[in-house]
Amino acid sequence: MSELKYLQGYPESLVDQVRNLIAKQQLKPFLLKKYPCCHDIKTEKALYDFVQELKSDYLKKSAPISKVVYDKKIHAVDHALGQHAFVSRIQGSKLKAKHEIRISSIFREAPLPFLRMIAVHELAHLREKEHNKAFYNTLEKKL
Numbered sequence: 001m002s003e004l005k006y007l008q009g010y011p012e013s014l015v016d017q018v019r020n021l022i023a024k025q026q027l028k029p030f031l032l033k034k035y036p037c038c039h040d041i042k043t044e045k046a047l048y049d050f051v052q053e054l055k056s057d058y059l060k061k062s063a064p065i066s067k068v069v070y071d072k073k074i075h076a077v078d079h080a081l082g083q084h085a086f087v088s089r090i091q092g093s094k095l096k097a098k099h100e101i102r103i104s105s106i107f108r109e110a111p112l113p114f115l116r117m118i119a120v121h122e123l124a125h126l127r128e129k130e131h132n133k134a135f136y137n138t139l140e141k142k143l
């Protein structure tokens, strides 16, 4: 089921639903009807503010985010929809940790709930790095 790799870890009933829609070639019309395109979060500043706002709603106590950008390459090169990175730097006598989120630029022209979904996913990695049960529990509570 390589075409459903982004749904790994989601409940089987949801994955079945998607699989059915794909088989009937109904996934795209279904999604477009449910989620009309598109949001107006086009600039990096707007994207940063959007993610920052989600974070203050859901994950107030987690580490601050230094950077959020749309990335043109990660989808084609890494087959990823989003990425997060922790960068540690020594500044003077202090160790400063920076947290960066990259979101595939395919979400620039997407329905808002899709952008929101990937942003929440990457934010949940502030709590839990792996895609394990704890990670998906966090996601389910926050969505």
Ligand SMILES: [Zn+2]
Pocket: 121, 125, 131
């Ligand atoms: Zn992830």
